[in-house]
Amino acid sequence: MAVVIGGTGGIGAALVAGLQAQGFEVLALGRRTQPALDYTDEATVAACAQHVAARLVETDLPLVRLIVATGFLHGQTAGGHNAEPERSWQHLNADALQHNFLINAIGPALVVRHFLPLLPRQGCCVAAFLSARVGSIGDNALGGWYAYRASKAALNQLVHTSAIELARRNKEALCVVLHPGTVDTRLSKPFAKTGLQVRPADEAASDLLAVIDALPAGSSGQFFDHKGLAIPW
Numbered sequence: 279m280a281v282v283i284g285g286t287g288g289i290g291a292a293l294v295a296g297l298q299a300q301g302f303e304v305l306a307l308g309r310r311t312q313p314a315l316d317y318t319d320e321a322t323v324a325a326c327a328q329h330v331a332a333r334l335v336e337t338d339l340p341l342v343r344l345i346v347a348t349g350f351l352h353g354q355t356a357g358g359h360n361a362e363p364e365r366s367w368q369h370l371n372a373d374a375l376q377h378n379f380l381i382n383a384i385g386p387a388l389v390v391r392h393f394l395p396l397l398p399r400q401g402c403c404v405a406a407f408l409s410a411r412v413g414s415i416g417d418n419a420l421g422g423w424y425a426y427r428a429s430k431a432a433l434n435q436l437v438h439t440s441a442i443e444l445a446r447r448n449k450e451a452l453c454v455v456l457h458p459g460t461v462d463t464r465l466s467k468p469f470a471k472t473g474l475q476v477r478p479a480d481e482a483a484s485d486l487l488a489v490i491d492a493l494p495a496g497s498s499g500q501f502f503d504h505k506g507l508a509i510p511w
């Protein structure tokens with residue numbers, strides 16, 4: 279079985295279709311699914327995990343793919359503010375920072391808490407969290423986008439730490455951070471006009487699934503791009 283959290287987003291929906299084409303039974307979870315999963319309410323994350331646990335028992339299938347495809351770059355925050363990526367420290371705003379951290383780091387941390395225990399205790403399985411190259415501190419030469427960069431860096435640390443704990447439960451389980459490349463979705467749309475090269479979501483999903491399928495033993499806790507190349511932290 280495969281679970282895609284954020285399975286109703288641009289890349290998430292393409293990942294759901296790609297996993298189905300690979301023959302997986304796929305459960306897509308998001309704010310508009312039944313049950314719904316919303317990071318602003320941890321109880322919904324817990325309830326969705328219980329729903330998945332029940333489905334695993336019913337089908338007698340192991341959870342071998344858990345993909346977290348949620349994320350936030352711009353738009354309405356939980357505090358009612360319209361957030362844009364900051365071009366300067368002058369634009370730093372507590373509400374926008376909080377929302378970026380909530381969706382990009384705290385929400386996935388709640389997924390770690392409630393969903394990683396559902397992975398099998400033996401045999402190969404993969405938990406993959408979509409982050410962004412701009413979350414790399416080592417790769418940051420341009421500056422700007424403070425909240426998105428910092429919240430993705432926090433996500434990277436959370437996933438790396440989770441991979442260490444996961445290895446104590448199942449040595450064959452892999453837990454990685456992935457950068458999808460620049461993809462034509464709602465998230466990238468406002469920035470496409472600046473001449474950014476964007477790829478269709480189905481192409482990005484197929485690249486990401488190929489990277490996941492080819493992850494070598496010992497790659498848990500690492501950060502890869504859509505070509506399978508390691509990205510510096």
Ligand SMILES: NC(=O)c1ccc[n+]([C@@H]2O[C@H](COP(=O)([O-])OP(=O)(O)OC[C@H]3O[C@@H](n4cnc5c(N)ncnc54)[C@H](OP(=O)(O)O)[C@@H]3O)[C@@H](O)[C@H]2O)c1
Binds near residue numbers: 286315347350385466
């Ligand atoms: N597109 C790119 O060029 C690009 C580049 C680098 C990294 N990424 C990363 O790739 C991932 C997927 O992005 P995308 O381009 O597919 O963006 P997207 O189409 O905007 O999808 C964002 C997803 O996040 C979910 N989400 C937002 N707020 C949420 C909340 N409160 N609770 C639960 N889920 C919530 C959305 O759920 P709903 O469907 O319910 O709205 C949606 O599934 C993100 O982590 C993003 O940072 C994207």
